[in-house]
Amino acid sequence: MAETDSPLLVAAADSWSPSRRMRAAAVAEQERAERELGRLRKREQELTQALELVQAQHQALEDQLIVLRRFARGSGESEGHSSAHDGQRRLRVVHHEPQDISDGGELLRGAQIRETAVRVLNATPQPDQAVHYRTWFELLRREGYVPAGKDPLATFLTQIARSPLVQRSTAAGMYSLDLQAPRRERARIEELQTRLRAASTTPAGATLDEIGRIRAHRAKLTSEVASAERRFAEMLRSVDAPAR
Numbered sequence: 001m002a003e004t005d006s007p008l009l010v011a012a013a014d015s016w017s018p019s020r021r022m023r024a025a026a027v028a029e030q031e032r033a034e035r036e037l038g039r040l041r042k043r044e045q046e047l048t049q050a051l052e053l054v055q056a057q058h059q060a061l062e063d064q065l066i067v068l069r070r071f072a073r074g075s076g077e078s079e080g081h082s083s084a085h086d087g088q089r090r091l092r093v094v095h096h097e098p099q100d101i102s103d104g105g106e107l108l109r110g111a112q113i114r115e116t117a118v119r120v121l122n123a124t125p126q127p128d129q130a131v132h133y134r135t136w137f138e139l140l141r142r143e144g145y146v147p148a149g150k151d152p153l154a155t156f157l158t159q160i161a162r163s164p165l166v167q168r169s170t171a172a173g174m175y176s177l178d179l180q181a182p183r184r185e186r187a188r189i190e191e192l193q194t195r196l197r198a199a200s201t202t203p204a205g206a207t208l209d210e211i212g213r214i215r216a217h218r219a220k221l222t223s224e225v226a227s228a229e230r231r232f233a234e235m236l237r238s239v240d241a242p243a244r
Contacts, residue, residue: 024209031216105146111234113147113159116140118166118238121177130169130176133157164231165238182235189228196221 018026108116120143121127121136137156140147149155160166160175164185167178199218202211 020207020209024213027213105141105144107148108145109148110159113156114163114166115234115238116145117156117160118163118177120145122179122239127177128179130171130174133160133173133175136160136175163234163238165235179239182232182239185228185232185235189225189232192221192225192228196225 117136117140120140121131124139133156134153137153140156146152147155147159161168165177165179165181166175168175196218199214199221202214206214
């Protein structure tokens with residue numbers, strides 16, 4: 001005959017609640033898991049950007065080979081590319097070898113590269129349309145700007161991938177501006193500030209563990225607000241200032 005649970009045992013299980021120490025341990029483990037998840041997400045983003053750079057360099061070499069093969073056949077074509085990107089917005093792009101800035105131009109470094117690149121693309125007739133990174137790079141060069149570095153094209157690609165206003169397309173090497181990002185970021189800042197104000201008081205009778213968790217939560221929100229404000233400031237610098 002199968003045994004059944006005692007009514008007393010069932011009642012005890014239903015009424016059981018974890019102790020403060022167990023809850024504190026669970027909260028600490030949750031925070032550890034969240035930190036680890038954040039670290040993995042950051043690492044995933046770094047690897048994605050590295051892969052994008054390798055793919056871009058791969059594509060640049062393929063483009064160069066197309067031009068060299070045309071010269072080898074005596075076709076006389078020194079510019080342009082094959083129809084691999086037909087239907088995509090492109091300029092007539094000449095392949096740029098890794099080089100310094102001896103050919104002239106205003107030197108850009110770091111955030112200046114991505115902010116200026118966004119302003120230049122935003123000044124075109126269709127700024128939110130996807131564009132190939134080589135077309136975008138040539139547009140920047142034609143405006144008289146040069147990314148610093150031995151390989152300006154690779155530097156340019158790395159920087160635009162970090163812009164909070166730039167999003168990758170599903171097509172390889174294609175990027176577009178997310179012009180609605182500033183509105184969303186402003187709303188996010190307001191939401192974070194509201195949450196931070198709500199967390200600014202400590203309930204009466206709070207334990208030391210609870211006080212510690214509240215302070216950690218406030219510190220996390222403060223960090224998120226600062227990060228969002230930096231992103232928002234870069235967005236405004238990128239889209240508000242004229243491109244010359």
